[in-house]
Amino acid sequence: MNKKLGLAVAGAVMAFGASAANAAITIPAGDWTIDIGGNVNAYYTHTKFSGDLKTAGTEDVANTVQTGLLPSALGIGGKTRQNDLDIAFQFTFFTGVDSGNGGAAGGNNSLNIRQAYLTFGDKSWGTIKAGRDLGIFGSDAILSDMTLLGVGIGAGSGGSSTLGRIGSGYMYADWVGQISYISPNWNGFSFAVGVREPWSNSADASGSANGSNSDIRNDMGYEGKVSYEWTGDYAGKVWLGAISQKHDVNTGSVDNYTSRGWDLGGKVNLAGVGLVGYYYDGKGLSGSTAASLSTAANGLLFLNGQKSDDKGGYVQATYALPGVGTKLGLSYGVSKSEADATNVKFENKSWIVGAYHPLTKSLNLVAEYTDNKLENIGYSAGQDGKAKTVSLGAILFF
Template identity: 40%
Template sequence: MRNSVKSIVALAAALAVMTPGAAWAVEIKAGSWDLSLGGNVNAFATYSRCGTSNASVVGGLACSKADGSVDQFSIESGLLPSAFVFGAKTRAYDKIDTSATLGIYPGLHVSSTRTGVANSGVAADVRQLFVTFGDKSWGTVKLGKDLGLFGSDVILSDMLLLGVGAGTHSTINTTLGHIGTGYLYADWIPQVAYTTPSFGGLAVTVALVEGFGTAAFGMVQDDPATPEVEQDPMPFLNDTPGVQARVSYDFGGAAPGRAWVGGMYQNAKLDAPPENPDLTSVAGEVGAKVNVSGLGALAYGYVGDGVGA
């Protein structure tokens, strides 16, 4: 097994059903509640040509294929799939800002179709389902499922978010943007999060999260005369919550932007009695973005152990 990834060449020709600028939103006043509905629909025609690699890269997302394999043409969703987001907010008891959000993100390949390249899954991907309550004087609490903290700023700042980015050798529900080739995927995870008030642009967010699903991979060799083969993954279970945190600073002026540092930690146990060996995953990140006269720039880096690619 090799952990190196060879070169990637992803060629994408994109035809959008609705351009990013055509995203829509509607707001309705209902008594003391402000209701909103927003979203977008997109589809891209993509052609991916991957670098050749006969090595197995377990957990890797970079586009690669065996020598002699064919290229891939797909009609699929971009990095961000289509979206329908419902929101409701109010000022409860004239003291607490309260909101609820339901975000449904359907893609073009989430169930079996006659094309034979569909990705199994449910047709409606509920990525957001959470409530918030708080006040500018003491902060905000979030309960439910939403984008994780670690890696969220960089993916939301990815210039490919409303486009395609890196492709894959087989069609999946979305393309990858820079996921796996520039940053870790933040993912949409159940969480309990608290964000402090903004102190001159400085804010801290801490979240207890349901740990990421983890699997142990390995190579087995039944006969010394035969090559090793990859065994089926063995599941890890999380008996403690994971922790994610971020410190961010938003600044304005002629060159507004944000700088942030963040981290994550979790411990999972392999379901293999009686020893039940564990795996600790830890990672840190630092990033900054700035906009000047409509031109944006982003710098980002992360380091981690036990977090995959």
């Protein structure tokens, strides 16, 4: 993947602290500069299910045309300099291409405004962000995932996106309401801290398991990371992050607990070779309770209703063919969760092989093969399944 396409990826998903500077369309508007950019992608996916992922009365093969891990998006942002402050805003609209329901209009995808935030600050003291954007914890893991340009796991179930390695190597950073501070860059070193909207556990979300939503009070979530990045022929980055949120439960059926976790990762690039290594560990993080592939693999934070023991990580190697530009990649990842109540270990692991070819500076052709295995689905002992997916498609950045 060439440099411009790499910047487009970062611009499309708006990595933490980034602005819309990578957009392809720039419009001067008085004191403001308006940026417009985004992506469109579509993939043919062929998924074969086996074991308990193939439920009674369903086919064991799913063929779809769908969006990959990165939903198709249109982003509109603006920036200006006023009273010695850099001020910016960003709105990004995400959607998918899967019509679902036998081709009925609308189908399984919808319009989702995942980004709506403002920033203000100065390079001398840092930046404040307020609004909805990608969370801090786990953000580098998903932004370093090669399947950001492709499909990964979770194909064949419809919806506006697949899962990449979410729930099979890292927890989902998600798009959350937040107030965050991003430090200046001190010769490669930087940090970010923030308070984020709280996630509720399953009882609070349903409003029925414990009588009413008032039975459970969730404090705000807190997250942060420190990182060091360097450039040159041997470029790379290392980071360390953490997250915490307390759950106060006013019922005898569920104990009070604190969801917390930490992660450590690094990546390097040298002469076309890229290596990524990532690990996370925590308590009460997993949301892997459902029996379907898409939700069991999702790994949303704090939705389990109990304090599980969670850990996982992934390793990834890529190589860009000289002169051709095609990037070949291989990655392996696993996520494990053990529920306190059942003492059953859920495991989601996968191998992914991919080829990503820049047909032009804006258009990438993608081919992937994914071998995904789930053990003790939904913390049910002996409920195991596999999903093997071949995906072919393209992603266009503008």
